[in-house]
Amino acid sequence: MTHSNKKIITRFAPSPTGFMHVGNVRTALYSYLMARKHGGTFILRIEDTDKEREVEGSITHIIESLQWLGITWDEGPGVGGSHEPYIQSERLDIYKKYAQKLIQKGCAYPDPYTEEEVEKMRQKAEEEKRPFLFREHRPTQEDVWDGTRPLRFKVNTIKRYEWHDLVYGDLSAGEEALDDFVLIKSDGYPTYNFAHIVDDIEMGVTHVMRGQEFIASTPKFLSVYDALEALPPLFATLPHIMASDGKKKLGKRDGAKDILEYRNEGYLPETMFNFLAFLGWNPGDDREILSKDELIRDFDITRVGKSGAQFNDEKLNWMNREYLKKIPYEEQEEYIASFLQDTTKNMPTYGPTILHALVPIIMERIYTGQDIRMMEQSGDLEYFFKAPTTTKDSLFFKSSKIPTEGKYATLASYLEEVIVLLGKLSQDNFTKDTVKEAVWPYAEQIGRGDILWPVRYALSGKEKSPDPFILAEVLGQKETISRIELAVQILRNS
RNA sequence: GGCCCUAUCGUCUAACGGUUAGGACAUCGGCUUUUCAAGCCGGUAAUCCGGGUUCGAUUCCCGGUAGGGUCACCA
Numbered sequence: 001m002t003h004s005n006k007k008i009i010t011r012f013a014p015s016p017t018g019f020m021h022v023g024n025v026r027t028a029l030y031s032y033l034m035a036r037k038h039g040g041t042f043i044l045r046i047e048d049t050d051k052e053r054e055v056e057g058s059i060t061h062i063i064e065s066l067q068w069l070g071i072t073w074d075e076g077p078g079v080g081g082s083h084e085p086y087i088q089s090e091r092l093d094i095y096k097k098y099a100q101k102l103i104q105k106g107c108a109y110p111d112p113y114t115e116e117e118v119e120k121m122r123q124k125a126e127e128e129k130r131p132f133l134f135r136e137h138r139p140t141q142e143d144v145w146d147g148t149r150p151l152r153f154k155v156n157t158i159k160r161y162e163w164h165d166l167v168y169g170d171l172s173a174g175e176e177a178l179d180d181f182v183l184i185k186s187d188g189y190p191t192y193n194f195a196h197i198v199d200d201i202e203m204g205v206t207h208v209m210r211g212q213e214f215i216a217s218t219p220k221f222l223s224v225y226d227a228l229e230a231l232p233p234l235f236a237t238l239p240h241i242m243a244s245d246g247k248k249k250l251g252k253r254d255g256a257k258d259i260l261e262y263r264n265e266g267y268l269p270e271t272m273f274n275f276l277a278f279l280g281w282n283p284g285d286d287r288e289i290l291s292k293d294e295l296i297r298d299f300d301i302t303r304v305g306k307s308g309a310q311f312n313d314e315k316l317n318w319m320n321r322e323y324l325k326k327i328p329y330e331e332q333e334e335y336i337a338s339f340l341q342d343t344t345k346n347m348p349t350y351g352p353t354i355l356h357a358l359v360p361i362i363m364e365r366i367y368t369g370q371d372i373r374m375m376e377q378s379g380d381l382e383y384f385f386k387a388p389t390t391t392k393d394s395l396f397f398k399s400s401k402i403p404t405e406g407k408y409a410t411l412a413s414y415l416e417e418v419i420v421l422l423g424k425l426s427q428d429n430f431t432k433d434t435v436k437e438a439v440w441p442y443a444e445q446i447g448r449g450d451i452l453w454p455v456r457y458a459l460s461g462k463e464k465s466p467d468p469f470i471l472a473e474v475l476g477q478k479e480t481i482s483r484i485e486l487a488v489q490i491l492r493n494s
Numbered sequence: 495g496g497c498c499c500u501a502u503c504g505u506c507u508a509a510c511g512g513u514u515a516g517g518a519c520a521u522c523g524g525c526u527u528u529u530c531a532a533g534c535c536g537g538u539a540a541u542c543c544g545g546g547u548u549c550g551a552u553u554c555c556c557g558g559u560a561g562g563g564u565c566a567c568c569a
Contacts (some may be wrong), residue, residue, distance in 0.1 A: 013569090014569090015569050017569075047569065049568090050569070052568090056500055111567085114565070126495095130495095130496085131495090131496055135506095168499070173498060174496095174497065174498065174563085177497070177564090177565080179565090186566075191566090191568085193567085200519085211563090212500090212562080212563055212564095213562095213569090215498060215563070216497070216498060216525085217564075218566035239499090242562090260545075264567085278506075278518095280506090282506085286517045287517095288518055288519095305507075306499080306500060307501065308563095310505060312507080312519070318519055319519090321532095364531085364532075365530090365531080398528090399535060418523060445530080448527095452529090453528065455528090456529070457529095462529090463530080464531085465529040468526090468529095475532060
């Protein structure tokens, strides 16, 4: 009997010990994709059996992270399902039942030692440079388990286990991987090693996806399935995600970021979904930007690579830009507004109207790789809301061919001509095109650098800014002329 | 240390014995140009090393090297 002809059931089973990082999320994502691709079921299960490590608010955080990415679960917290509850701490009686079953079959016994005694044995083994195996210290006489002592698994068949992994192929591990590990802790909670197996059996999970770190303990799991006379699921082991600097596994301790931090930094959920899916997997052709539906359609767990991948921020930025280009105008405005709250609050003069006009300009900046938070913090957007104080007059002459002698007066007269030209335009038809049409011939005549640069600087007060014609349109005729007049004044006074 | 896993441009990867070893990000150069960019075009850049197997190995096998994982009353 195999799982291959059954309905596919996958699960994501995080422990609430902190935030979700890219490694966690990718595991969830692959499990989700696999279930969706085959019309199966995706379960979310919370593995909160370690009460000491539990971090307040983690469950909410996990749920929020998954929801942000659009990873939906068919069974689990919030949605229920036929295997409720989906929180392990609420399933204690189920684990006890399975534990009793193992005791009856002679596959479990209470640990008679204290923690200190076990630790001593472990240390001694270490000093003697040999592996510590609890099964070499089994008590000669087994007590009755009263629930106050740890309950240990009793491996009865010590053998070499061989199994097939959907990603890694045929794997095997020797008998040194098998031992009498703890099933139920002295506090009454099951260990992960036991609880996840019971739940996977109970919930009918057919495919288990998890990180590389579990390969070594797979024989242990297999021995429990044997003892329980249950069919183990199919395993798909995922390689680790490495930090972008070194070759270290990207774990929480190595600076892995909370996935929701990416959201706060302006990454779209579509970007993270796509990017994470491609970290260790690809469809086998040259496509890189794939929608959720395409990912579901084309995902194939057997195409997942075996070696760890470094998380590359630059490529993530590129992909985010690609997605930013695709979202509709209204969403772009919303996206930008979420970042510019401070600026727009402090500059009430122009308010939401100008924000609307700014969307294409800011988006263009973002496409070119500029960080919107940086733009705001460095005041690169301020000039849209407030006339600049153009004091660094060297910038007026940045690409100027004006002779040094009397240059201030010369430039001032140029700008005065520009004011005249702009003044002739109708206020209602003051667009980047009409402005350009009005100024261009004069700029060609004088020299583009001598007109366009000073105008840009007069309007923005910045060396780097959007096109001066666009600036003029956004600011409007009155404000545009007023700012150029201000520049003329400054030049006259120099 | 025992056991296990991995190894293609700087990075993510494609090529399931026969390719000028392909693509993407980054990088470099050109075009465009009113700044910075973007865009378009082009370039540099890789099969860890050593043995086999084979007419032929990136690909299969063995050894080495390097990296990673794991040996809890954590998951």
